[in-house]
Amino acid sequence: MDIGAIAAAVMLAVSVRKRLDVFDGPADITTSLMMVGPLLVLGWLVAIALFGGYREDVFGVGTDEYKRVFNASLVTAGMLGIGCYLAKFQLSRGFFLLAFVVGIPLLLMGRLLLRSAIHRARRQGRLQxxxxxxxxxxxxxxxxxxxxxxxxxxxxxxxxxxxxxxxxxxxxxxxxxxxxxxxxxxxxxxxxxxxxxxxxxxxxxxxxxxxxxxxxxxxxxxxxxxxxVTDVSGERIKVRPVGGLPLMHIDPPRATDAARWGKRLFDIVAAAFLIVAFTPLMAYAALRVRLHDGGPVFFNQVRTGRDGEHFGCLKFRTMVVDAEARLAELHAQIGFEAGLFKMKEDPRITPPGRWLRRFSLDELPQLFNVLRGDMSLVGPRPPLPREVAGYESDMMRRLRVRPGMTGLWQVSGRSDLSWSEAVRLDLYYVDNWSMLQDLSILGRTFGAVFGSRGAY
CATH class of the missing domain: 3.40.50.1980 (Nitrogenase molybdenum iron protein domain)
Known part of the structure; x- marks a missing residue:
């Protein structure tokens, strides 16, 4: 797979370079490619192997596999550049740049696709x-x-x-x-x-x-x-042998890191961009809600945020106007006692509301909550005050960070999750926060939303 990705990157770099007039010098690089091409492919593969990119213990799990491939690619680029300089070999700068700009994403994408295929097969009971x-x-x-x-x-x-x-x-x-x-x-x-x-x-x-x-x-x-030891990310664990005794060191939880300015700055910039991008869609959704029954467009519900502070969580209204008044009746109907209330085929949901909920479009107004600082793009699910009143001591850790529009609970099943599983995922997020995990969750959110899994 890697040979194919690297070869494709090299051939694409040659093809594109011949059509570019950005760089000085002739565009015919066939002669230099005959010498550099095979060495580049072989050297790249050797670098990946030396960095452990083919080790079984990193394959298919975690981000370590991607880090090794990425670092090996950077080292390959550096060694090629230094080698050409020392040997005074005239390698096309355009080819050099294009080969790695195209090759590195191709390698990472190949690994991602292969991992997805293996995970899908394992979920179906194969490759066990x-x-x-x-x-x-x-x-x-x-x-x-x-x-x-x-x-x-x-x-x-x-x-x-x-x-x-x-x-x-x-x-x-x-x-x-x-x-x-x-x-x-x-x-x-x-x-x-x-x-x-x-x-x-x-x-x-x-x-x-x-x-x-x-x-x-x-x-x-x-x-x-x-x-x-459970629910501790690999980034927080270090194994250090002392006198032949392997000692496991666990770094402190990262709830404080999840509340720092870097995450907040990312939230502001990304939320502003998404508001501009989704303005036409939000306008269309608001029009559908308004025209259906003439009721209010937004539903402003009190939720509990960071450090237990209450705020108004905005959503497009997806239920009938008297939905809250009919809630007690539904609780009695299904025997609901505590936790997160979700009901398939909820009779209070309007036809526009079903469409909005299917693709989570009802939550788009929460982008304004993110701008105001009430919420984050990624974080634990924003709980209701009555849910917080029933929290046990360990569950209170969910309130140490801003709640999120999406999170591990969203990309792991949404409403199909049990209450205890949703809480476990939120606590895992709070204790093991990283910016890379946030970006991964945002990427997986698109698949969860468009797949409509657990949305009702």
Whole structure:
């Protein structure tokens, strides 16, 4: 795939350069290409390999794969430039610039498309790793819940290994117990496992794990130690061996970083641009809402923002005028008690409202909330005051940053998510904020919106 991307970039750079008159000198670069072309392709691939771009442990997960490819590409460009200078080789500047300006995005896009295809296949039950989880039943269920929640990882939990004192038919979550941790190496072969996870309570000593690793040395089975740490991003974790003992260092949560001026400046600039871009669409939406029943165009609902401050959250009105008065009746109808109230086929939604909600266009007026500083483009879902009144202590962390128009809850299922899962995603965002994650969420939002998944 990388060879194809680099070759395409080189050929495109040659083709475009021949038609450009921007640079001085003749546009015929065929002679120099015959010498530089193969060296460029080979050198680029070698650089990616040296930077770890083909390592299995970075493939398909996280941003590390993209960073390695990007850094290797920059080094390739630098080495080519320095090499041509030292050798006094007349390489076309236009070709040099175009090759890397086109090649780097092509390489990253190829990796992204391949990753998307693999994740889609794994969600459909293909390209799976057979996994055994060793540990106490409670820890086994905890690790299994994470693996089930992220099916794109491709881990199929085939069974559990528990200490002899906890031997039973299955764990509380229904994972079959296939044996004891003392017989891990034999059971890995019997169950045809590709990966074995060691969770809490699996082993009585460090030497026991070392012995198991030795015994699995020739079995081509991955050994993974799963510590009792969840919802912490890779950027906050550093493993530093000390005297042969690997110590996991966890950086402090990043809620403070998510409230700094850099994120706020990005919100202001991006919101202003989006308001200008979507003005015709917002005008059309406002006209449809107004003409339907003559009621108000906007629905201004009190929400809770950063540090518990209340603000008026703007939306295009998607329900009948007396929607709030009919809410108690619907609560009683479906037995709603607490959390986020969402109802499929809600009878209060108007025909224009269904169209607006399907593509989340009802939330476009919140761009003005972003400009005012009440909200951010990306952040936790803005809660209602009555929801906040029922928060437990850990849930209050959601209020340490500005709520967002979109967030992890939006791109991970929207209304299809359970209340507890939505809270978990919001807390993960607050503790693990990064600007790169914000940009990723904004990009994924378009797919979630146009796919209309979980929108009602």
């Amino acid at each position: 790793y057979r996994v055994l989880i060793a540990g106490s039943p409670a820890h086994v269920d905890e690790v299994a819940a994470v693996l089930r929640r992220e099916p794109w990882l491709g881990y199929h939990v085939a069974g559990a290994l528990v200490p002899a004192a906890h031997l039973a038919e299955e764990t509380a979550s229904g994972i079959p117990i296939v044996g004891t941790t003392e017989h891990s190496t034999a059971l890995v072969s019997t169950e045809d496992a590709d990966v074995i996870f060691f969770a809490g309570g699996a082993l009585s000593s460090a030497s026991q794990l070392r012995t198991i690793v030795w015994e699995l040395e020739k079995a081509e089975v991955q050994v993974v130690v799963a510590p009792s």
